[in-house]
Amino acid sequence: MTAHRIGIIGLGKIAQDQHLPVIGANPNFELLAVSSQRGLSHRDARHTFQDYRELLKLPELEAVSICTPPQVRYAIAREALLAGKSVLLEKPPAATLSELEDLRRLAARTGRVVFTTWHAQYNKAVKEARKALAGWSVRRLLVTWKEDVRHWHPGQQWIWQAGGFGVFDPGVNALSIVTRIMPEPVFIKTADLSFPSNRDAPIAAALTFAMNHGEGDLQAVFDWRQTGPQSWDIEVETEAGLILKLSQGGSCLEIGGRLVVKEEPAEYEGIYRRFDALLNARQSEIDDAPFRLVADAFMIGRRVQVEPFED
Amino acid sequence: MTAHRIGIIGLGKIAQDQHLPVIGANPNFELLAVSSQRGLSHRDARHTFQDYRELLKLPELEAVSICTPPQVRYAIAREALLAGKSVLLEKPPAATLSELEDLRRLAARTGRVVFTTWHAQYNKAVKEARKALAGWSVRRLLVTWKEDVRHWHPGQQWIWQAGGFGVFDPGVNALSIVTRIMPEPVFIKTADLSFPSNRDAPIAAALTFAMNHGEGDLQAVFDWRQTGPQSWDIEVETEAGLILKLSQGGSCLEIGGRLVVKEEPAEYEGIYRRFDALLNARQSEIDDAPFRLVADAFMIGRRVQVEPFED
The missing domain is CATH 3.40.50.720 (NAD(P)-binding Rossmann-like Domain)
Structure with missing residues (x-):
């Protein structure tokens, strides 16, 4: 070919x-x-x-x-x-x-x-987490996605405009991992969106999720005001008590305290391997689940005004 | 049967x-x-x-x-x-x-x-407007949906909570007509959402839409602060200059200044006729387009704080 x-x-x-x-x-x-x-x-x-x-x-x-x-x-x-x-x-x-x-x-x-493409999905640790959770019920999910916007988006004004998504720009990476690894669909139950008084996009968000099975404690915290160490961590606990920890944006995976995957990210290599296969098969892959959760969070979210942000 | x-x-x-x-x-x-x-x-x-x-x-x-x-x-x-x-x-x-x-x-x-079900779609005037617009390009759309929330939702607190949709509760009726009659898809381009300082849902919204063909002037104005006469009007002008006016929530239709339909609403009769047909055919009808426009408006909308609302 x-x-x-x-x-x-x-x-x-x-x-x-x-x-x-x-x-x-x-x-x-x-x-x-x-x-x-x-x-x-x-x-x-x-x-x-x-x-x-x-x-x-x-x-x-x-x-x-x-x-x-x-x-x-x-x-x-x-x-x-x-x-x-x-x-x-x-x-x-x-x-x-x-x-x-x-x-x-x-x-x-x-x-x-x-x-x-949702690049965060193309980590080996994400693939393995998905496999490990398949067929289980989840009782706890904690997503911690905290980074320093001044470092990652210096002077970028469009991210603060209406429609720029604010902290959901990195947050949707976390959501794209969540929708990929969770063994059943999650829904936004509540969303607190923190808007700086001088900006049209949120600088932080606290989400809770619902599932169909059980009364899990499912949360996500996104924050763009993190200085010092940055956090891109997802912790999942099954009903059976097994704990999975994805860290460093999905490149490391611990299961039950044991390090299972630790790899340098090769997300875009995976994306283009997938695109090659899709083109050969003439098949589309349109995954709107992470984006839909973002829209749901904005639609049902409560807006909280916080201190102005200057970069 | x-x-x-x-x-x-x-x-x-x-x-x-x-x-x-x-x-x-x-x-x-x-x-x-x-x-x-x-x-x-x-x-x-x-x-x-x-x-x-x-x-x-x-x-x-x-x-x-x-x-x-x-x-x-x-x-x-x-x-x-x-x-x-x-x-x-x-x-x-x-x-x-x-x-x-x-x-x-x-x-x-x-x-x-x-x-x-989107009840506003089940008006004869909406059906006729859809027919009249099929195949034409639209150059102007003006949706005016203004009503008195104190009259229509007296003391209902849930509509003001996050996730209660606020003025989009009636506004989605207008959007369900728009998605039904427009000859091509419309997209939210901008949204100004007015939140009373003491409420978690918008009391008014101003939307502009985009289409793929042409540079139309497409707008919607929703307002829950309307006292006196109430407005549930949609005006559409085609590239050819034909003007359609849907009024009274979609029960009257004028085309080119001539009254074409004026009927007492029989929306739910139409809904149950349709449900009967769907049940007989074992066929689902899931129209998410109006709801998606609401989510898009919240996601890319600019929040404006307005005076507190007391009912």
Whole structure:
């Protein structure tokens, strides 16, 4: 089988740090083109465009990875599908759930592949946690996702705007692990959303979840005000008393006190292996569960005003 | 074909005003049982329960209409489906989108019918508006949904709690008309949500929508502070200049200045005709588009604090 000829739309940090090197190292992909509004290019790309519409006109192009900010992803994905190209979407896959639903319709209509990626799911520790929990009932879940926004998003204003998701930008990574490993669906029961008085997006959130079986104690705490050590931990306890600890963003797993997985993250390598398989099978994979939990949290959440945030 | 034996769970205002008389007048349904936590009963019902779980045990029961507050609808619907009963859901169909998605899975798994009702869609004027707009492009949409919350929801505290939806409780009726009549999908572009400083739900909302074709001027204004005349109007203008006006909550339709439909609402008669057909065909109808727009509005909306509201 020949390599998939792919283009990257949007050459920001995530494209430079992950998509470009991972595509470069995967023999099943050939980087045909890149497009960058700011006029960036890359030595591996045969073609470079400023306008993604020009990129989409390449007849030999099979698929595009859309690495722009989420606000414009839907419009680009739609044009790509209508141009007959398959689409890989960075997280979150769109600005709203309705946009994502329309991409599902378009995938069916055009017969092209739509792939929503949630990079945190592509850790070996997450895969093993999912296996270990299958068939069990959970009685306790504690998600602790605390990081320093000044370090990770210095001066980025869009994350604080309405629709920028605020602390749910990292928080949805945790939710994408939760929806992947939990042996049954979880639902948002309550959400306390802390909005700085000078911002339109939450800086912290405390969630409680419900399940259908049992009266579990299921919680998540997201906080962007963490200085010092950062926490990306998920602890799960089954009815049988087994305790699983995922730490370091899903790259380490302890089960019953024993270290089972500790690996350097290779999330994007896993993403492109999966995309290769989906393209070969002409099959879409549209996972909207993590995004739906975010929308539910905003819809039923209680807003609390906290001190102004200046970066 | 024998009549569908049906039960009503929750005997609040909407059950008493609409479901009971409409079922009573439809020969294709037989009211087998009602359940009411407060111990209400109805002369037409052969059985009366305080606990809906007892109602669900009736072997001859085919379906239930769930008319409780939205917070508990999902849990009841789930138990009903697992007990082999079909389910009609009042609006909104669940407390969160994730709950509704789980009901979709359960409908498929149990082979029973799930029917999400949006009563405003069952007006002849809405049906005619949909027909008139089919195939056209829209260049202007103005939804004006303004009513007096003190009149329509006197002393109801749950509508002001987080998860009570606030002004989106009536607003989703307008959105359910919009998703029904518009010839292409609309997406929330911006949302300004006005929260009284002493409440956890919005008292007013201003929405703008986007479409894929053209640069339309698409807006909705919801307000619960309207005294005097109440407004439930939707105006649509096509690219060709044709103007449609739906008024009085979708019961009147003017096209190009000419009155086309003016009818007393018979929404619930239409709902039960549809449920009869779905039960006979063993086919679910799960329309989540209006609810999804509400979640999107909360997720990307900007919160504005307004004066306290006392009722």
